[in-house]
Amino acid sequence: LAKTTQPISMDSYEGQEVNITCSHNNIATNDYITWYQQFPSQGPRFIIQGYKTKVTNEVASLFIPADRKSSTLSLPRVSLSDTAVYYCLVGDKRSSNDYKLSFGAGTTVTVRA
Amino acid sequence: IAGITQAPTSQILAAGRRMTLRCTQDMRHNAMYWYRQDLGLGLRLIHYSNTAGTTGKGEVPDGYSVSRANTDDFPLTLASAVPSQTSVYFCASSETGNSNQPQHFGDGTRLSIL
Numbered sequence: 001l002a003k004t005t006q007p008i009s010m011d012s013y014e015g016q017e018v019n020i021t022c023s024h025n026n027i028a029t030n031d032y033i034t035w036y037q038q039f040p041s042q043g044p045r046f047i048i049q050g051y052k053t054k055v056t057n058e059v060a061s062l063f064i065p066a067d068r069k070s071s072t073l074s075l076p077r078v079s080l081s082d083t084a085v086y087y088c089l090v091g092d093k094r095s096s097n098d099y100k101l102s103f104g105a106g107t108t109v110t111v112r113a
Numbered sequence: 114i115a116g117i118t119q120a121p122t123s124q125i126l127a128a129g130r131r132m133t134l135r136c137t138q139d140m141r142h143n144a145m146y147w148y149r150q151d152l153g154l155g156l157r158l159i160h161y162s163n164t165a166g167t168t169g170k171g172e173v174p175d176g177y178s179v180s181r182a183n184t185d186d187f188p189l190t191l192a193s194a195v196p197s198q199t200s201v202y203f204c205a206s207s208e209t210g211n212s213n214q215p216q217h218f219g220d221g222t223r224l225s226i227l
Contacts, residue, residue: 041220043220044205046215
């Protein structure tokens with residue numbers, strides 16, 4: 001099973017950039033890397049997804065090196081409302097029709113004023 | 114608003130009882146998933162279904178069963194609940210089971226087994 005490793009927690013201040021790195025050494029060739037955000041008492045919410053190099057959307061950027069064994073989620077100029085748990089997800093393909101997707105333990109990001 | 118609906122929102126259950134958690138989606142997604150979330154362990158996949166009529170085991174399937182009779186519904190059953198199954202359960206769906214398809218989550222069912 002493809003395992004992901006993330007830091008348990010990170011602290012930041014409003015207006016700073018936050019970078020969270022996820023390690024996924026056993027990522028399969030066809031797997032994408034997806035990041036989710038979760039607030040208390042809610043289900044996870046999709047933030048961004050990528051396969052290689054760099055992806056950017058209105059809320060975050062995702063950097064993926066050539067070997068794809070890690071990825072870094074970048075949150076520019078965070079605000080208090082960005083305080084949440086962030087999960088990195090990669091797939092695990094065991095056969096042509098058997099995909100298993102596994103989340104890591106997540107990174108708790110706390111943004112302070 | 115389209116999405117995932119889970120029921121009940123929360124439940125307290127005596128050990129040994131049978132319980133079915135309901136999950137319905139209206140996005141016509143092919144793939145559906147059940148996760149449990151425990152403090153410090155993140156989200157762990159229990160069972161999944163890549164299309165109606167098929168199911169598969171995730172990382173922690175023991176003590177749980179699922180069925181996928183149609184596209185929209187994916188119930189999770191605890192045949193004989195035990196205290197270690199106390200957790201928050203999330204249902205999710207995606208267009209397909211491929212990892213390039215983002216998952217959409219419900220707001221969870223908080224289950225306590227006494």
